[in-house]
Amino acid sequence: MKKALIIALIVVSALILIVGGFALYVYVSFSSTADDMHAPIDREGSSIRSDEINFADNDPVSFLLLGLDTQETDYGRTDTMIVVTVNPGEQSIKMLSIPRDTNTELVGRGWNDKINHAYYYGGEKMAMDTVEHFLDVPIDYIVTVNMDGFEEMVDAVGGITVNNNLEFEYDGETFKKGELELSGKEALAFVRMRHNDPLGDSGRNDRQRQVIEGIIREGADMSSVTSIGSILDAIGHNVQTNMAFQDMIDMQSYESSIHDLEQLTLSGEHDRLDGVYYYVVDELNKARVSSTLKEHLELE
Template sequence: MKKALIILAIVVSALILLVGGYALYLYVSFSSTADDMHTHIERDSSDFRSDDINFAARDPVSFLLLGLDSDRVDLGRADTMIVATVNPGDQSMKMVSIPRDTNTELVGRGWNDKINHAYYYGGEEMAIDTVEHFLDIPIDYIVTIDMDGFEEMVDAVGGITVDNRLDFEYGGFAFEQGELELSGEEALAYVRMRQDDPLGDSGRNERQQQVIEGVLREGANLTSVTSVGSILDAIGSNIQTNMGFQEMIDMHRYESSRHDLEQLSLSGEHSQLDGVYYYVVDEVEKERVTNTLREHLELEE
């Protein structure tokens, strides 16, 4: 039971929802976590799908994770954007981080802008529509997480271990090259740094994925969680999703998919367009990622 709750706590990414339903089913009698997490969005299903998701048939499913920086809450822009696809048939998951400064069309606005501005202009609905248009795949569910909640969940699993490739200082912490043990506060600073990284957003995306993997590893260790209550509090207070309670329960059939995780990347270059700084994704690379995700979702060509 503890292991299932640990996995639910990993909702730092949309991947967590794969097994979170089972944990919620076990604990719903004393927790309102599912109700606290749920948010309604104005759409029934993705226009990029011909049929609705059938969990009983173990259809592949996709998620969009938006990390909202509480220090920038007045701006309403997503600090982190990650797409995850899950295929229970081959028991695997794929994950790609979208650089927040990526230049693309904002669906519903009629012009190009930074992709993370979609949430600012149109909330969850425009963020989903824009990412679907950008990657040419359906987004079935969205998860938003306050970055302070990210910190709480790292602490809830007892901290994480990462392999740092770059010496740097940020947020009052010094991060030496090599293997590091990070608390929640340290992990948040670790993923926020961007300006001093030669790889910019790409380097930051790499660190975000390292932290997610670190939480996944700790989540597999029964001794890494000492307080079930703190995990539930972190989830209910800081995470919102359009996935319903019954859908969360149904997702327990997908649990084995978490053991095979492949990370994809969107290569590109930094550029100024009309005096504004953007990240321009290479079209060939984007097509490669799109094809990989569409194949993983078992979509028709």
């Protein structure tokens, strides 16, 4: 069974925005964690955006957040692919979940396939190039997280609160309707369920959004060195990113953006092409989403 890591990835972005204001102990700890996380990529940058990001000027920035279907961050297909754009001037974040079965060209392979195969065939570079080509939106940084990291980060912030509108059971967990307090293990099951949801991917995306916002909310409220240390430990062991430590520190001024998060969606339909099951995205909707993200990145 695939072990879907869903969206705790954004926690990394949240921490980048939060941690900078703490004491020297946290600075040193975060520096060590950043070194553990850092994984440079042989990529010259976006083919769409020629200028480098200048955090001192509060330039908008984009991330590709990947959740792997394996417990190793250097192998596997990406069960979750999320594009996040951050605009500190507008103090807002936009987040787009890309269905893993989306049919698109894999940049560097020369043929169409499921978009989540890009990481399997070409790692972070092919994943970034493929998503950038698919959306016609620059991808500046990438973050990958495995399943263990998801559970550990939810537990590190002391659990999260969600409001569940569908009673269901999944992976040994039972979820009643109403407000729920979830541990890391429970949160993972909460966002994994898809096939028994009458809303399909749309229902799962809403649960993902709640989990993300819960992690950000709880993480932003944590101020003790012990709590931050637990979060950093969870990240250091389970996360990789091409973002350098100094870039993370330079993003301190972006902190206020985490309080306004909007989730975008890609509409489409499931279909079989040459006998293979795909999600076929509506091109007009994709164009509108692309335009929204470009505007948020101040490229239009």
